[in-house]
Amino acid sequence: MFPLQRILFRIVRLNNWVLFWASTSLILVSTIAMSTIEPETFPTIFDSFWWVMTTVTTVGYGDYYPVTIAGRIYAVFLYIIGIGLIGVVIGKIIDSFGMLRKMREEGKLDYKGENHIVIIGWSKKAEYAIEEILQTDSSMEIVLIDILKKTPINNNRVSYVQGSASNQTILQKANITKSKAVIIFADDTIEDSLLADGKTLLIATAVERIARDAHTTVEILHEEHIQNFVHVHVDEFVVTHETVSRMAVRSAFTKGVSFVYSQLMSHKYGDDLYQLSSRSEWRTYQDAFDALIKEGATLIANSEGINISRRLDESIKEDTTLYIICDKETYTRLTNT
Structure with a gap:
């Protein structure tokens, strides 16, 4: 048992790439070897490959098994070396996932996404x-x-x-x-x-x-x-x-205004504040105001301020950004038309 332990310890210490190529080579060589040693038991390469994989990863399914002395001797070799080698590889893969998770939790990984x-x-x-x-x-x-x-x-x-x-x-x-x-x-x-x-x-x-x-x-x-x-x-x-402080004071002088603020500032409650691009058919703010009201949205501001109600007769400049109050369904409908 002691020599076997030494072999396993050496396998564990191997470089990951060496382990990968060693395990891949063992599987390929064993597949060809068993198909050559027992062609009647393993008539195709895939049958041999299937047996090798079920042997080194599990205890086997029993649908294929060697019947000759040479085949069984090779199977014993595969039990001892193959299962140990593949077990180490699987263990290292699991450890790698654990290490990646640990590095992610500790903020040591680079973020590769966009538009975040x-x-x-x-x-x-x-x-x-x-x-x-x-x-x-x-x-x-x-x-x-x-x-x-x-x-x-x-x-x-x-x-x-x-x-x-x-x-x-x-x-x-x-x-x-x-x-x-x-x-x-x-x-x-x-x-x-x-x-x-x-x-x-x-x-x-x-x-x-x-x-x-x-x-x-x-x-x-x-x-x-x-x-x-x-x-x-x-x-x-x-x-x-x-x-x-200002919100608290406004709430003291105008009861219920904090509820209005909460609705506009959070998507949890009621209608929300959304940004909308101007349409070509809206020549004035009055045109935009009337069209949006019919859709269930209220125009309250542009990028210059919230005094739209006093500027309804003014022309809307090209590419003007408008701000409206409505629910999510209305906003989705407006942006899709």
């Missing part, structure tokens, strides 16, 4: 953002970047990249240049808002340097810090403290 959304910075806000994204589009792929040792979320649609988002290599691992959008959340672990927004600025600069075409949304804690981002291409800012 990159979220930088893990927090409750990021968790809610992921939930909202997947409710909006269940097929969307998301890449989360953070310094945590393991992924904080278990979802097949979410890939994790571990590291500092200010590092260009980490951003490239997230394939940020092929992303659809980037969302940068402020670091909740930094108590000083100046330092938190400073870190956000550093990350936004790194993102802008290699992914200028990605739509970038940045969370900052104080509105006056926006001017510090003037040299960085940021598409949209979300001001956390001011936004929450």
Whole structure:
């Protein structure tokens, strides 16, 4: 038994490619050998191949078995060497899958997809953002970047990249240049808002340097810090403290307004806010407003502001982006016509 153990230990230590070619060669040689030794028992190469495979991977099915002394001696050899070799190969394959899963959980794999959304910075806000994204589009792929040792979320649609988002290599691992959008959340672990927004600025600069075409949304804690981002291409800012405070005040003065905000900001409730391209037959905002009302949607804004109701007689410029309020079914119908 001791020599056999030494052989098995040496097999385990073999290079994966050596193991692969050794096992493949053993199967091919054994297939030809058994067909040659016992042509009556194994009339075709496939019959011999079938017996070899069932022998080295299971205990066999009993439909084919060697009947000559030479055939049985070779079968014993195959039991001892073949089953051990193939067992090691199967074990290594299983270990490889386990290693890949471990590397994925630890954020050590490169993301190769495209048109995904990159979220930088893990927090409750990021968790809610992921939930909202997947409710909006269940097929969307998301890449989360953070310094945590393991992924904080278990979802097949979410890939994790571990590291500092200010590092260009980490951003490239997230394939940020092929992303659809980037969302940068402020670091909740930094108590000083100046330092938190400073870190956000550093990350936004790194993102802008290699992914200028990605739509970038940045969370900052104080509105006056926006001017510090003037040299960085940021598409949209979300001001956390001011936004929450203003919403609370508006709710105090206008009862029920927070419910309206919640409907517009989340796909969980009621109608939602959608983006729509202008149609050639809509010459004025009045034309667009009337046509959309008949379809069950309300036109509220364009890319310049929400004062559409006072500009209904104005002509709509070519390629103007409009914003409407409606349910998902209405929006789907509008975009498909």
